[in-house]
Amino acid sequence: MQTHHLNTPLSKDDIRKLKIGDAAYISGTVYAARDAAHKRMMEALDAGEPLPADLAGQLIYYVGPAPAKPGQAIGSAGPTTAGRMDAYAPRLLELGLAGMIGKGNRSKAVMDSIRQNGCVYFAATGGAAALIARSIKKYTVLAWPELGPEAFAAMEVEDFPVIVVADCEGGDLYEEGRKQYAKG
Amino acid sequence: MREISFETIRDTVAALAIEACCRMPEPVLAAMRKAREEEPSPTGRDVLAQLLKNADIAASETCPICQDTGLAVVFAEVGQEVHITGGLFEDAVNAGIAKGYTEGYLRKSSVEEPLFERRNTRDNTPAIIHTKLVAGDRIELRLAPKGAGSENKGGLRMLVPADGIEGVKRAVLDIVSHAGASPCPPMVIGVGIGGNMELACLCAKRACARDVDTHNPDPRYAKLEDELLELVNGLGIGPAGLGGGTTAFKVNVEFCATHIACLPVAVNINCNAARHAHAVI
Numbered sequence: 346m347q348t349h350h351l352n353t354p355l356s357k358d359d360i361r362k363l364k365i366g367d368a369a370y371i372s373g374t375v376y377a378a379r380d381a382a383h384k385r386m387m388e389a390l391d392a393g394e395p396l397p398a399d400l401a402g403q404l405i406y407y408v409g410p411a412p413a414k415p416g417q418a419i420g421s422a423g424p425t426t427a428g429r430m431d432a433y434a435p436r437l438l439e440l441g442l443a444g445m446i447g448k449g450n451r452s453k454a455v456m457d458s459i460r461q462n463g464c465v466y467f468a469a470t471g472g473a474a475a476l477i478a479r480s481i482k483k484y485t486v487l488a489w490p491e492l493g494p495e496a497f498a499a500m501e502v503e504d505f506p507v508i509v510v511a512d513c514e515g516g517d518l519y520e521e522g523r524k525q526y527a528k529g
Numbered sequence: 530m531r532e533i534s535f536e537t538i539r540d541t542v543a544a545l546a547i548e549a550c551c552r553m554p555e556p557v558l559a560a561m562r563k564a565r566e567e568e569p570s571p572t573g574r575d576v577l578a579q580l581l582k583n584a585d586i587a588a589s590e591t592c593p594i595c596q597d598t599g600l601a602v603v604f605a606e607v608g609q610e611v612h613i614t615g616g617l618f619e620d621a622v623n624a625g626i627a628k629g630y631t632e633g634y635l636r637k638s639s640v641e642e643p644l645f646e647r648r649n650t651r652d653n654t655p656a657i658i659h660t661k662l663v664a665g666d667r668i669e670l671r672l673a674p675k676g677a678g679s680e681n682k683g684g685l686r687m688l689v690p691a692d693g694i695e696g697v698k699r700a701v702l703d704i705v706s707h708a709g710a711s712p713c714p715p716m717v718i719g720v721g722i723g724g725n726m727e728l729a730c731l732c733a734k735r736a737c738a739r740d741v742d743t744h745n746p747d748p749r750y751a752k753l754e755d756e757l758l759e760l761v762n763g764l765g766i767g768p769a770g771l772g773g774g775t776t777a778f779k780v781n782v783e784f785c786a787t788h789i790a791c792l793p794v795a796v797n798i799n800c801n802a803a804r805h806a807h808a809v810i
Contacts, residue, residue, distance in 0.1 A: 346572075366572065381647075411596040411636040420634055421587070421596040426678045426711045448678070449711035449770065470576050470769050471678065471713035472801050474596045476583040493649055494596075494636055506579075508572065508771065519710050522772020526570060527765030 350504075354402030355443040360465050363509045365516035369467065370504040375404045375446065377484070379425055381495040383433040385488070390436065397488035397497045400442045404467075407447035409494035410484065411474070419484040419500070423474030424448040427466070431455050438462045446507055450519045460515040467507035468518075480505040531608075531666035533810055535615035535624070538668065541808050542625025545672040546601065547633035549806035550593045553584040556742040557717070557803045560778040564715060564768075573773030577715075580768075580801055591633075594802045595713075597676035598635040601626045601656040604673070604738065608665035619658055622670075627652035638677070659731065673738040673805040679716070679798045682708035685730060688792040694753070697722060697794050698760060701780070704796040705761050710770020713800040716777045717741055718761065721795040724785040729793035732783040737799040741779035750782045757782070768801075778803070 346366045351359055353373035363369065376398055378386070386396055407427050411420030427434075427447030434445060435458035444465035451459075451466060459466055469477055483501035490496050510518040553561075558581070565577040587594040603622055613621070630637055630653040639654060640647040663669075684704040688696045701720055708716075719737025721729040744751035757780040767773020778801070787793065 409596060409636065409638075411593045411598065412634045414592065414634045420636070421593040423596050425597065426681070428711060448713065450709050468710075468769065468771070470579045470583075471710075472595050473579045473583040475586040475590070475592050475594060476579060478592075479586075493651075494638075508769075510771070518772070519770055522570070522572070522767060523709075523765040523770070524772075525765065526767055526772045526774055528763035 353404055355404070356402065357463055360443060360463055360513050363465050363512050365509050365512050365518040365521060367509045369507050369509060371404065371507060372503050372505070375406050375500050375502050375505065376400070377406050377408050377498040377500050379407050379409050379495055380429055381492045382489060382497040383430050387433055387436065398499065400437060400440060402441065402443045404443055405437070405445050406500065407445065413484070419478050419481045421474035422478045422481055424469040424471055427451060434458065438464050451511065456511060456515065456517060459511050460513060463513045465509060465513060466511035468510040469507050477505070530610055530612040532612050532614050533668060535613065535621045537810060538613070538618065538621035539625040539628060541670060541810055542603070542622050542672065543629035543632065545670060545806045545808055546626060546629025546635065546674070547591065549672050549674050549804045550598045550633065550635050551591050552588050553594055553802050554740065554805060556740045557778065558584060560741050561801070564775040564778065568768065568773055568775050570767055570771070570773035572771050573768040573775060576768035576771065593635055594804065595676060595800070596636055597638060597678065598630065599674035599676040600639060601653060602673045602675055602734065603656050603658045604671040604735065605658060605660045606663045606669040607660060608667045609662055610666035611668055618660070622656055622658055623654045626654050626656045668810040670810070671738060671805060671807045676800060679712035679800045682712045683733070683795070683797045685726065685793065685795045687726065688794055689790065690792050692792055696792070698757065700794045701757055701796055702760055702764070705776070705798065706764055708798055709766060712798045714766050714770055714777065715768055715775045715801050717799040717803040718777050718780045719797040719799065720757065720780060720782045722782065722784045723787035724793060725788070725791065726793060728785055729795040730797070732785055733795035733797035736781040736783040737797045737803070738805045739781045741803060745782050750784060754780050754782050
């Protein structure tokens with residue numbers, strides 16, 4: 346297991362070095378989007394309209410943060426369940442998205458798309474939301490502010506802590522980790 | 530009759546909302562510290578260390594442990610000798626939820642209708658309120674905010690008496706196994722056995738709002754709690770679902786009377802924070 350320090354956007358070379366179980370600290374811009382923002386992105390693509398940001402080589406963090414207190418960049422901001430975005434993820438990966446940060450198992454279609462497009466899926470620790478918020482220095486809503494915590498936003502992050510749970514060779518830490526410790 | 534005002538109930542609920550969302554219950558912290566010592570997976574130990582550090586930050590800065598501060602579930606026991614003045618009981622609870630979630634910078638996650646517009650109500654109301662009339666002149670309130678990562682992974686099985694204890698164990702294992710990493714393990718698992726469809730689910734919710742250092746007072750069900758915990762931890766899901774020996778801190782079982790032909794089993798999974806707070810007025 347290795348530890349990587351990554352800057353976004355990620356290159357294909359960056360992604361090839363990542364193996365399941367590796368720890369990574371991400372710095373740069375990461376985009377925040379979850380259920381409702383994904384639905385809006387699909388509607389924009391269907392209508393031939395541009396997305397709120399160029400996603401080539403970028404990461405989407407599945408998050409709906411708590412409101413910031415005065416003086417804070419962002420409130421608590423842990424990962425939400427990634428499986429709810431399974432219906433949308435392959436289309437974005439095909440358009441050049443480098444990967445996603447979330448929590449929980451993905452569908453076979455998403456795992457196949459990660460492998461075929463040379464992408465990565467990172468887990469942030471579910472429930473460590475106050476700790477994670479400390480690595481988010483700026484939060485700027487780029488589109489759909491009416492969605493509140495579900496708006497599409499750009500986050501500036503420094504050493505954002507994640508673990509590689511699906512790599513570009515088809516590795517799946519949720520499956521492997523569980524197999525290793527299962528009894529009977 | 531003892532008089533309790535709308536404002537007293539509102540302000541108590543508001544304080545409970547902030548406490549429940551920002552302060553991890555002490556028995557959960559103790560279980561987490563113990564698990565960090567005993568967890569065989571190094572990644573699992575790192576996850577538990579992160580969660581402990583997170584709980585510390587949340588408590589010292591009074592900020593939410595998790596951004597998903599959930600739907601507000603309130604268990605209320607209202608003494609029959611209480612006279613509530615200045616408004617309706619449920620309105621007072623909802624006013625308290627709105628106040629606590631707004632003033633505490635907690636996320637508002639409630640949408641007013643599930644299928645078409647899904648418009649956010651912007652103050653996290655309505656609360657889900659379960660009220661029981663009891664003897665006495667006090668109001669006891671237990672607030673258990675519940676996020677969707679864990680709530681979405683619960684389940685109900687309408688078993689029959691012939692399925693027995695083994696059937697109950699299979700149902701629990703099946704539901705927890707499918708839940709996998711999504712409910713943010715180590716989980717606290719509430720199991721409701723008996724009643725009918727809706728009562729089994731309510732029992733399961735009560736069970737997952739019970740402290741992790743308690744057992745069912747009936748020794749047969751207490752033993753079942755321990756057996757289920759061992760089976761669940763044998764699944765290997767582990768902290769954050771990355772593999773390990775601590776899939777759950779505790780399985781709490783509640784039961785109630787049922788029909789001669791029924792054996793409903795409901796499983797309500799709570800995340801590792803197992804948030805709840807309690808007050809007596």
